[in-house]
Amino acid sequence: TTYPNDINRLNAPFLTMFESLIPPNEEKVKQKQLLTVLEKLVSKEYPEARLFLYGSCANSFGFSKSDIDVCLAMELQNVDKSDILLKLADIFESNNLQNVQALTRARVPIVKLMDPVTGISCDICINNVLAVVNTKLLRDYAQIDVRLRQLVFIVKHWAKSRQVNETYHGTLSSYAYVLMCIHFLQQRRPAILPCLQGMETTYFANVDNVECAYFDQVEKLHNYGSRNGESIAQLVWAFFHYWAYCHDYANDVISVRTGRTLSTTMIKYLVRCSKRAKDWTRRVGNDRHLICIEDPFEVSHDLGRVVDKFSIRVLREEFERAAQIMHYDSNPCVTLFEPY
Ligand code: ATP
Ligand code: MG
Structure with missing residues (x-):
């Protein structure tokens, strides 16, 4: 070399x-805030479900103002993922979240939404647990x-x-x-x-x-x-x-x-x-x-x-x-x- x-x-x-691309702390706070809101709405319908952040908002490689990726982890017993996504879209829409869209035929099916309070857009998928684990691996490497x-x-x-x-x-x-x-x-x-x-x-x-x-x-x-x-x-x-x-x-x-x-x-x-x-x-x-x-x-x-x-x-x-x-x-x- x-x-x-x-x-x-x-x-x-x-x-x-590099410094200019890092998200400021208040953005992280807003992301947590939105996650709490979503958690509340989801748990009314699915009390056993858990929400995890994954992707760039959680792996420490996210730019300022990026969308957040959320994974909903729950047991699926003979229920269709699409039905759950459509149900979730309903819930979010009737609770003032904007641009709600269920993409049930995508390679990774998701619900998209935008929170007018924080201005953050987010994609929610179901049981993409591997992505949550590889997010942790990336974050761990970043700390070394x-x-x-x-x-x-x-x-x-x-x-x-x-x-x-x-x-x-x-x-x-x-x-x-x-x-x-x-x-x-x-x-x-x-x-x-x-x-x-x-x-x-x-x-x-x-x-x-x-x-x-x-x-x-x-x-x-x-x-x-x-x-x-x-x-x-x-x-x-x-x-x-x-x-x-x-x-x-x-x-x-x-x-x-x-x-x-x-x-x-x-x-x-x-x-x-x-x-x-x-x-x-x-x-x-x-x-x-x-x-x-x-x-x-x-x-x-x-x-x-x-x-x-x-x-x-x-x-x-x-x-x-x-x-x-x-x-x-x-x-x-x-x-x-x-x-x-
Ligand atoms: P960006 O800032 O561009 O949104 P990102 O880190 O969120 O970057 P994406 O490519 O949007 O990256 O992927 C989000 C997460 O989904 C990744 O961190 C990874 O956990 C998972 N992922 C993405 N693509 C794949 C893939 N092809 N195979 C497995 N997991 C993937
Ligand atoms: Mg992303």
Whole structure:
């Protein structure tokens, strides 16, 4: 890794940008407030149901003014999810929540609403417990080294500015970008992040027969990355350099679970041995390994699945553009984020 000599001049502007994207405390208070309101309304109809925040409002990678993601956890005995969502939509509508909409046919069925008191919009899904658990994993990683949170905010801001954070257009979700940042920091030498799933189990959950186990006493890992002195500017430079020039897109699987890259050849082998890896078979058969990002818990789930042969080019060209700008441009903090 050979950074430009004056790379550290970019530390201050990147940190300022990071600070400006963090939600202020009063926003967090409002989110809690809305959750309490929703909890009250839901429990009148479903007293045993529990509400959890997940996604960027709970994983510590959320920007100011983002929507919140809520998961309703409850036992479903012979009741249809759609019926519950429609019922919930009714309840919310008659209690002055705005823009209430039940999307029962979406891949993840939800009710959408907007709270006129706090101005916050929210999506509510049912029993997406795995998302609640992976939210905790991401939040735990963020507590180990501040540079993860700084890097993710800058990368998400770049991805949104360049329009490569749109799964419906074949680019990657915010969740996928966070996994790429964690993976990248696990690969630094010395490593900046450990592999929590490779350590002693202190947290365990069995969610829909998926075993989620990892070391979650992250307060004990506060000094983990201190042997690596790389600055945020150096890391942003190296992040784009890595995805532009160092990653083998055709053959490598990005795996936060193992803390390394796996080879797709090995995955093919695993597919033959395990039914659980079924989703990868189809991809192997189609030879569509354009970018492979393994979900940390649901290992058969490839977050790169949304990427097709057109969008992979867009994505890789954007990584190359960013790497070039970080290396040669006189004002990367502006150029990098120029709207596409
Ligand atoms: P944003 O700030 O862009 O809204 P976000 O962190 O909320 O970012 P989303 O991509 O909206 O990210 O995802 C919300 C949450 O849903 C994630 O944190 C993750 O827990 C879960 N999730 C999203 N996409 C997937 C996926 N493809 N597979 C598994 N879980 C996912
Ligand atoms: Mg979200």
